[in-house]
Amino acid sequence: MAGVTEQTTRVPLADLSPAELEVFLDRQRAAYQSLLDRGLRLDLTRGKPSEAQLDLADRLLTLPTTRTDADGVDVRNYGGLAGIRQIREIFGELLQVAPEQVVAGGNSSLTMMHDCLTQLLLHGAPGSPRPWVREERVRFVCPVPGYDRHFAMLAHHGIEMVTVPMREDGPDAGVVAALVRDDPSVKGMWIVPTYANPVGAVCSQEVAAALASMPAAAPDFRIFWDNAYAFHHLTEQEAKSADILTLAAVAGHPDRPLVFASTSKITYAGAGVAFLAASADNVAWYLSHQQFASIGPDKVNQLRHAEFFGSAQGVREHMAGHRAILAPKFAAVQAALSAELDGLGVATWTKPTGGYFVSVDVLDGTASRVVALAKAAGIVLTPAGAAFPHGHDPHDRNIRLAPSFPVLDDVQTAMTGVATCIALAAAEHLQARHQTERSTPEDASLES
Numbered sequence: 454m455a456g457v458t459e460q461t462t463r464v465p466l467a468d469l470s471p472a473e474l475e476v477f478l479d480r481q482r483a484a485y486q487s488l489l490d491r492g493l494r495l496d497l498t499r500g501k502p503s504e505a506q507l508d509l510a511d512r513l514l515t516l517p518t519t520r521t522d523a524d525g526v527d528v529r530n531y532g533g534l535a536g537i538r539q540i541r542e543i544f545g546e547l548l549q550v551a552p553e554q555v556v557a558g559g560n561s562s563l564t565m566m567h568d569c570l571t572q573l574l575l576h577g578a579p580g581s582p583r584p585w586v587r588e589e590r591v592r593f594v595c596p597v598p599g600y601d602r603h604f605a606m607l608a609h610h611g612i613e614m615v616t617v618p619m620r621e622d623g624p625d626a627g628v629v630a631a632l633v634r635d636d637p638s639v640k641g642m643w644i645v646p647t648y649a650n651p652v653g654a655v656c657s658q659e660v661a662a663a664l665a666s667m668p669a670a671a672p673d674f675r676i677f678w679d680n681a682y683a684f685h686h687l688t689e690q691e692a693k694s695a696d697i698l699t700l701a702a703v704a705g706h707p708d709r710p711l712v713f714a715s716t717s718k719i720t721y722a723g724a725g726v727a728f729l730a731a732s733a734d735n736v737a738w739y740l741s742h743q744q745f746a747s748i749g750p751d752k753v754n755q756l757r758h759a760e761f762f763g764s765a766q767g768v769r770e771h772m773a774g775h776r777a778i779l780a781p782k783f784a785a786v787q788a789a790l791s792a793e794l795d796g797l798g799v800a801t802w803t804k805p806t807g808g809y810f811v812s813v814d815v816l817d818g819t820a821s822r823v824v825a826l827a828k829a830a831g832i833v834l835t836p837a838g839a840a841f842p843h844g845h846d847p848h849d850r851n852i853r854l855a856p857s858f859p860v861l862d863d864v865q866t867a868m869t870g871v872a873t874c875i876a877l878a879a880a881e882h883l884q885a886r887h888q889t890e891r892s893t894p895e896d897a898s899l900e901s
Contacts, residue, residue: 463796466879471887478884481877485826488870493831495867500650500809500855502718502775509774510720516757528752534740537752539759540726546765547684548714549696550730556739558750562715562727566677567606569711569729572742573640573675574610579708579734581673585640594632594642596624598812598840598851600650600679603643607842614842615639619649623656626663637670641677647694648682651812651840651853653805661695666704676701678712682808684772685718687780692807698730707732716758718809719771726758779809782856785865786811793872799879802854811854812840819878820849826874832867 469477522528522537535541536557545552558565574591577584585591591612595604596619607614617628624644633639644664646656664676676697683694697710708731716725729739762768787804790813794800802813815823820837827834835853838846854871856864 465796465798466876466883467798469883471884471891474880474884474887478877478880481873481880484873485830485877488830488873491831493866493870495831495859495863495870496833497855497859497867498833498835499858500718501858502722503778503858503860505778506718506775506857507721509771509778510761513720513724513757513761516760517753518760519756522752522756522759526752528756531748533749533752534743534747535736536726536750537755537759540755541728543759543762543765543768544714544726544728545730547768548680548712548728548730549694550698550712554698554730554733554736556729556731556736556743557755558727558729560715560717560721560723560725560727560751560754562679562681562713562717562729563602563606565727565729566603566679566711566713568743568746569675569677569739570606570610572739573673576742578673578675579738588638588640590638592636592639594624594629594639595842596642596644596649597842598651598853599643600645601835601839601844603677603679604842616842619652619654621654623649623654623660624664626660626667629664630667633667633669633671633674635670639669640671640673641675643677643679645679645681646683646697647680647692648685648805648808650681650808651803651810653803653808653810653812655692655807656695658695661697662700662704665697665700665706665709669706669709674709676710678710680712680714681718683714684768685779685809686772686776686807687783688776688806690806698732702732708735711735719768719775720758720761724754726755779857781861782859782864783811785861786854786856786868789865789868790872793869794875797876797879800875809855809857811856813852813854813875814850815852815875816879816882817848817850819875819882820846820852822878822881823852823871823874826878827871830870830874832870832874834871 520527520529523539540557541552541555545555574586575584592615593607593612595614595616597616615632618625678697680694701707701709712730715727790802800813800815803811824834824837837852838844840851840853
């Protein structure tokens with residue numbers, strides 16, 4: 454593609470003269486027109502597993518080979534609200550918790566999160582002075598950039614969101630501690646601790662320990678610890694998730710964390726198994742309410758997953774297959790963005806070692822323009838600002854890229870196109886600034 458890569462030198466766009474910037478802008482307009490002429494139809498809006506990844510689990514369609522679980526229970530019948538023991542043992546090991554502290558549910562961990570949140574609102578939790586819905590104000594701490602579905606869930610229930618910065622080692626624990634220490638209306642926080650959506654950050658042991666031990670004005674303060682990507686490594690150097698349940702128990706707050714995970718991006722996204730791991734009291738609390746919503750989960754599906762994996766090591770080996778498919782796509786993102794944008798000073802982006810996303814920060818005030826340009830060219834991205842509460846990025850600079858679903862060639866094409874849109878939007882923005890600066894002295898003299 455004729456575009457940024459034709460530049461013989463890489464001078465930051467902000468350092469170009471107005472005339473030089475005009476030349477650059479003309480080149481980007483031509484590159485963008487070439488992009489339009491291709492008639493692309495590519496969708497990078499969600500972090501969905503690709504068909505090749507789903508194919509890795511097709512042996513599930515031949516399972517289970519028996520009607521009974523390891524305890525001799527007929528999985529075709531009612532009962533077993535906490536899920537079958539085999540699958541709880543496998544994921545208990547992966548989540549670093551005893552199987553008795555794990556509930557295996559249906560296919561969606563998001564559903565389990567919503568169940569917990571609504572029960573907290575309606576009934577409160579162990580340690581609650583009253584149901585949350587009876588509080589004058591309920592607020593959640595939300596690291597940003599973060600997961601849009603977490604924020605949408607809170608907004609749906611009228612819960613206020615207070616943002617804190619998400620850093621490479623997790624949320625800013627000092628800022629979080631200051632928020633929860635004196636304000637009893639701060640009832641909880643979200644965190645994706647391992648390969649966070651969308652920045653790929655990994656919560657360090659030190660940050661996790663600080664979150665587990667910090668004083669909280671609300672006696673029923675809860676950390677919704679969404680370990681959605683704990684096993685989704687992109688390199689052989691695998692990040693180890695912090696053991697938040699043990700850290701909280703040692704700190705004297707055993708009921709603080711609610712840990713969630715699922716096989717949604719491990720086996721079948723729409724037919725997996727979800728998990729809640731928590732203290733014994735929290736597990737009992739969850740099941741005491743769940744008994745009115747269900748007579749038991751899909752134990753047939755749980756048994757087929759237990760047979761499919763065999764053990765925690767079986768999960769790890771299965772994830773190596775995912776890594777082989779995903780790693781080249783993420784490498785293609787890095788290659789395209791570097792080739793097109795390095796040195797221009799118009800964007801920075803994460804280089805995750807796991808998870809499903811790459812987070813890009815463009816020039817302030819241009820993210821929405823980039824997304825609109827890409828959409829017009831047939832490359833659909835997650836809306837700008839999606840990684841912030843209510844979809845509002847105060848700086849209009851963050852864009853989430855999700856390269857998992859398209860085939861590799863389409864990822865390469867899309868990322869080169871996105872880079873063209875970033876460069877074009879940046880040049881437009883800087884040109885408009887130049888024009889404003891040139892007009893200001895004249896306007897000032899007229900006013901005088």
